[in-house]
Amino acid sequence: MKTDSQLQQDVSAELTWEPSVHAARIGVEVKDRVVTLAGQVDSYAEKWSAESAALRVAGVKAMSTELKVHLTSLSKRTDTDIAAAVDNVLEWSSLLPAGGLKVMVEGGWVTLSGDVDWQFQKQAAADSIRFLMGVVGVSNQISIMPSLSATLVKSDIEAALKRAALADAKKISVVVRGADVTLSGTVHSWAERETATSSAWATPGVISVVDKMTLAT
DSSP, X not given: OOOHHHHHHHXXXXXHHOTTSOXXXXXXXXXXXXXXXXXXXXXXXXXXXXXXXXXXXXXXXEEEEEEEEOOOTTTOOOHHHHXXXXXXXXXXXXXXXXXXXXXXXXXXXXXXXXXXXXXXXXXXXXXXXXXXXXXXXXXXXXXXXXXXXXXXXXXXXXXXXXXXXXTTGGGEEEEEETTEEEEEEEXXXXXXXXXXXXXXXXXXXXXXXXXXXXXXX
């Protein structure tokens, strides 16, 4: 198992390797395999890229972010302009239901609400506005409306885990109550953890996924 010092070096190296991040302005601290990122970035997209880069590093247990988005004068937009841009992007997305989402912008922070049928649609909505100029953060409050009986969810998720070829798919426990899924067990990396939760979210009818999985030491 990596020491905190080794993890700190690896996360710093991953940030330096990521071309969309100004690594020199981001501080990295690690305690008990929990990574804290601090510093200043020029956009919400850069903040997201830094967080994603840190989570890619093997051995990272969890992450806390204290990164602040400080827009340059050329990047600033009024909330009205940002809201109009978000509306246009969502309207032009073929993945999202027409007119099914609501947008609120305050101080550059975008809040999305409304209903969709699938988790990938909820994620696509947030992904589509991440790189818009002037956005400093996104709160994704979109709800997923179940479309299938929850009795089929457990077997569908277990089959998806096998298709994903996880090393120890049988060691991941799937508990379904209504349309809520709880995953527990042990995985060997953050990538395996992400694969397991993504498989659960990709199952029709799932409206929430609780991740109780632990990383193998």
